[in-house]
Amino acid sequence: MTEPSLSKETNLLDGLNTAQQHAVTVEPGPVLVLAGPGSGKTRVLTSRIAYLMHALDVAPWHIMAVTFTNKAAREMAHRLEALMGERLRGLTVGTFHATCARILRRETRHLLGYAGDFVIFDRDDQLQLVKQALAELDLDEKKFAPARMLHGISSAKNELVTPEKYAASNYISEVTKRVYGVYQELLVSNNAMDFDDLLLNTVLLFDDRPDILQKYQQQYQHVLVDEFQDTNTTQYELLKRLAAPQNNIFVVGDSDQSIYKWRGADFRNINRFRSHYPEAKLVLLEQNYRSTQIILDAAKAVIRHNADRVDKELFTEREDGTPIVVKEAYNETEEAEMVVDTIHDLMLKGYRAGDCAVMYRTNAQSRAVEEVFLRTSMPYKLVGATRFYGRREIRDVVAYLRVIHNPADAVSLNRILNTPPRGIGAKTQQELEDWARKKGLQPAEALVRLATDPDVQHRIGSRAFRVLSDFGELLHAWLTVRDDATVAELLDLVLEQTAYRNYINDGTEEGEERWANVMEFRSVATLAEDAPLSEFLEQVALVSDVDTLSDEENNAVTLLTLHAAKGLEFPVVFITGLEEGILPHSRSMDDMEELAEERRLFYVGLTRAKDHVYLLHTFRRTFFGDASVATPSRFLGDIPIDLVSGGAISQRREESVSRASSWSWDRNRSVPRSGRQSYNRAWNEEYQPSDRRDYTKPQRTAQAGDDVHRGANAGDGDPQTTKAAPNGKHEPQFRTGQRVRHAKFGDGIVIESKVTGTDEEVTVAFKKEGLKKLAASFANLEEIGD
DNA sequence: ACATAACAGTTTTTT
DNA sequence: ACTGTTATGT
Numbered sequence: 001m002t003e004p005s006l007s008k009e010t011n012l013l014d015g016l017n018t019a020q021q022h023a024v025t026v027e028p029g030p031v032l033v034l035a036g037p038g039s040g041k042t043r044v045l046t047s048r049i050a051y052l053m054h055a056l057d058v059a060p061w062h063i064m065a066v067t068f069t070n071k072a073a074r075e076m077a078h079r080l081e082a083l084m085g086e087r088l089r090g091l092t093v094g095t096f097h098a099t100c101a102r103i104l105r106r107e108t109r110h111l112l113g114y115a116g117d118f119v120i121f122d123r124d125d126q127l128q129l130v131k132q133a134l135a136e137l138d139l140d141e142k143k144f145a146p147a148r149m150l151h152g153i154s155s156a157k158n159e160l161v162t163p164e165k166y167a168a169s170n171y172i173s174e175v176t177k178r179v180y181g182v183y184q185e186l187l188v189s190n191n192a193m194d195f196d197d198l199l200l201n202t203v204l205l206f207d208d209r210p211d212i213l214q215k216y217q218q219q220y221q222h223v224l225v226d227e228f229q230d231t232n233t234t235q236y237e238l239l240k241r242l243a244a245p246q247n248n249i250f251v252v253g254d255s256d257q258s259i260y261k262w263r264g265a266d267f268r269n270i271n272r273f274r275s276h277y278p279e280a281k282l283v284l285l286e287q288n289y290r291s292t293q294i295i296l297d298a299a300k301a302v303i304r305h306n307a308d309r310v311d312k313e314l315f316t317e318r319e320d321g322t323p324i325v326v327k328e329a330y331n332e333t334e335e336a337e338m339v340v341d342t343i344h345d346l347m348l349k350g351y352r353a354g355d356c357a358v359m360y361r362t363n364a365q366s367r368a369v370e371e372v373f374l375r376t377s378m379p380y381k382l383v384g385a386t387r388f389y390g391r392r393e394i395r396d397v398v399a400y401l402r403v404i405h406n407p408a409d410a411v412s413l414n415r416i417l418n419t420p421p422r423g424i425g426a427k428t429q430q431e432l433e434d435w436a437r438k439k440g441l442q443p444a445e446a447l448v449r450l451a452t453d454p455d456v457q458h459r460i461g462s463r464a465f466r467v468l469s470d471f472g473e474l475l476h477a478w479l480t481v482r483d484d485a486t487v488a489e490l491l492d493l494v495l496e497q498t499a500y501r502n503y504i505n506d507g508t509e510e511g512e513e514r515w516a517n518v519m520e521f522r523s524v525a526t527l528a529e530d531a532p533l534s535e536f537l538e539q540v541a542l543v544s545d546v547d548t549l550s551d552e553e554n555n556a557v558t559l560l561t562l563h564a565a566k567g568l569e570f571p572v573v574f575i576t577g578l579e580e581g582i583l584p585h586s587r588s589m590d591d592m593e594e595l596a597e598e599r600r601l602f603y604v605g606l607t608r609a610k611d612h613v614y615l616l617h618t619f620r621r622t623f624f625g626d627a628s629v630a631t632p633s634r635f636l637g638d639i640p641i642d643l644v645s646g647g648a649i650s651q652r653r654e655e656s657v658s659r660a661s662s663w664s665w666d667r668n669r670s671v672p673r674s675g676r677q678s679y680n681r682a683w684n685e686e687y688q689p690s691d692r693r694d695y696t697k698p699q700r701t702a703q704a705g706d707d708v709h710r711g712a713n714a715g716d717g718d719p720q721t722t723k724a725a726p727n728g729k730h731e732p733q734f735r736t737g738q739r740v741r742h743a744k745f746g747d748g749i750v751i752e753s754k755v756t757g758t759d760e761e762v763t764v765a766f767k768k769e770g771l772k773k774l775a776a777s778f779a780n781l782e783e784i785g786d
Numbered sequence: 787a788c789a790t791a792a793c794a795g796t797t798t799t800t801t
Numbered sequence: 802a803c804t805g806t807t808a809t810g811t
Contacts, residue, residue: 068800068801069800069801070801095801096801097801098801122801123800145795147796195800195801196801198801199801259799260799260800260801262798262799262800263799263800263801361798361799362797362798362799363797363798363799364797364798364802367802418787421787421788423787423788424787425787425788426787427787428787541801542801543801561798561799561800562799563798563799563800564799564800582798585797585798585799586798587797587798588798597799598798601798601799622802623797624796624797624802624803
């Protein structure tokens with residue numbers, strides 16, 4: 001080792017404990033880091049990357065670091081930036097899904113059946129496809145619940161099982177197998193992939209094309225993985241292939257924090273890793289830098305009840321701390337009120353609202369908390385629940401953009417065909433589909449044909465034809481400007497020409513809010529600047545709830561599920577609903593493994609806390625409409641009593657019953673459920689740093705690691721685009737995508753320009769007035785800059 | 787074709 | 802309680 005790199009190395013290791021230093025500097029090859037909560041694993045990962053680059057002179061483009069959430073990826077990139085500045089160029093830091101999506105995009109031409117840019121289908125889209133598959137197979141949705149089918153399909157994909165290899169051992173799996181097959185065909189015909197496909201297809205591609213695999217193996221000579229216990233079989237197989245043959249694979253995980261079994265994750269991958277790489281170096285990170293000793297002792301006592309685990313010797317230098325507080329509330333409203341009261345007390349002691357988090361097992365539990373927080377003006381930010389992009393209005397506008405990007409997307413087309421209502425009902429839709437099938441066209445192509453081919457042959461009724469061709473004309477216009485307009489401009493056109501605002505904003509408060517959400521989405525699109533539509537849609541598809549959480553968000557309490565809490569930390573943690581049936585969840589109580597996972601979930605919640613933990617449960621919990629008596633969670637009993645403050649549970653219960661009888665009368669006052677201010681804004685910030693490349697800078701020449709698509713879609717040379725030639729009589733003066741201004745109609749975009757005899761006929765989409773056909777000689781159109 | 791009413795299934799966790 | 806789907810009436 002040379003002198004200068006040694007000194008750099010020393011700097012790098014400043015402030016790391018012995019185990020951390022060992023992990024950072026261990027020689028390349030397979031490395032397994034078992035990292036307890038709060039043991040600085042992100043720090044170790046980032047320092048390891050820095051070490052590879054500084055001490056071992058590994059080029060950044062030879063390094064890939066994968067995480068499970070964009071937020072984790074972003075944080076890692078931020079820290080690396082702070083550590084090393086611009087030497088990061090070419091480093092791959094991203095989620096499994098985003099990283100695979102990028103690979104698949106680059107290799108689209110090698111994917112059987114996929115033409116051009118595929119889109120990513122989310123769960124809603126998937127369910128639509130499953131329903132369609134069931135219909136095609138003449139199976140009853142009632143008997144074969146689409147959600148169940150989808151779960152079976154997803155599990156198969158997570159296990160690297162294709163429809164052909166799917167083992168049908170009984171009737172239900174026989175049906176699943178067939179549905180899986182049709183579902184997969186439907187995905188391909190929609191030119192779409194679901195989340196699982198991103199991983200699965202990457203592995204399949206690598207297995208199919210060793211030459212392509214080799215290309216990526218050569219590029220990614222060092223692979224690092226965060227939250228390794230959360231990998232599923234497909235992800236594990238992907239890593240194995242990528243890391244070979246050198247096997248420079250550095251994984252960090254903690255089996256006690258494995259909480260995604262239901263999603264196919266298998267912490268036994270940690271064991272598989274050890275047997276697959278017998279030479280793997282093992283590093284244990286056991287010092288906790290986050291929590292007080294009391295919190296850590298409580299967490300250890302809880303997790304010790306799980307069988308078949310290797311006990312870690314977690315320790316901290318933060319001695320003592322305050323006892324864990326366990327409280328019983330009468331019902332969920334009182335529970336939330338207790339949270340608010342406690343936060344108020346803590347604020348008198350110098351804590352801020354932003355220091356506090358309220359965690360719960362199910363999203364449904366957030367409602368009561370939100371209502372009380374609104375009523376008491378306690379600021380909060382909510383992670384998840386009705387996700388911003390899960391809202392109807394957002395899904396609508398995204399569906400428009402998706403159809404424009406990928407006309408093969410029949411699921412999205414279905415959604416927008418009559419949204420807003422434009423007279424295309426079931427019957428008209430059927431006529432369109434029949435005609436399209438007869439002509440061998442996709443429905444979207446058929447629409448455009450109906451609108452643009454004056455000699456079109458059809459037997460569609462005149463009324464139906466009119467509404468269809470009207471819509472086809474709009475679609476044609478959007479498709480024409482697609483490659484020249486920014487996402488925001490496309491969105492404006494769509495909103496304007498469909499009068500979407502009128503449709504969604506019915507004058508009610510809710511309508512106002514819906515429109516505000518659309519405008520929020522618009523500003524997201526504006527922030528994306530000149531990112532191509534494909535990339536914008538991909539980012540929209542791959543954001544998660546935790547991603548919406550930003551640290552510098554204004555000072556507000558964080559409300560989130562225990563699942564979403566993993567990887568985060570807060571000075572003060574409240575966990576609500578510590579009741580049998582909730583935590584542990586009723587669906588996980590009979591199975592020992594699932595129960596163990598519930599316990600890990602509780603463990604994850606506890607270990608998020610730095611200073612204070614409050615555990616709440618209720619006497620009466622309301623489920624669907626009516627309330628029933630709740631039993632305190634068995635997990636509470638796992639905590640040694642000397643770590644807990646407060647009297648015996650039974651005594652508190654009596655108190656709360658008598659309190660409740662005095663004031664439970666007036667509690668049905670409803671609180672308006674609007675004003676979920678913060679997370680829209682947070683969502684915005686998704687588009688800021690690290691994940692996104694800067695398109696305003698001059699482009700490097702394409703190299704491995706680059707997304708080669710930029711705006712234009714594969715296989716489409718756009719013959720209509722003609723460069724402006726202001727002189728010649730027979731050359732059109734306007735080109736598609738040209739921005740123009742009209743004295744009366746305002747600003748717009750040229751959709752088409754045809755030379756007709758001596759004049760030029762220009763079709764312009766005006767932002768305010770919609771589509772107009774104008775004669776260039778009269779219209780006096782003024783060209784305006786981009 | 788669309789608006790309204792009735793109804794069913796839903797709620798575990800998510801990239 | 803809530804949402805999305807289906808039946809019914811205009």
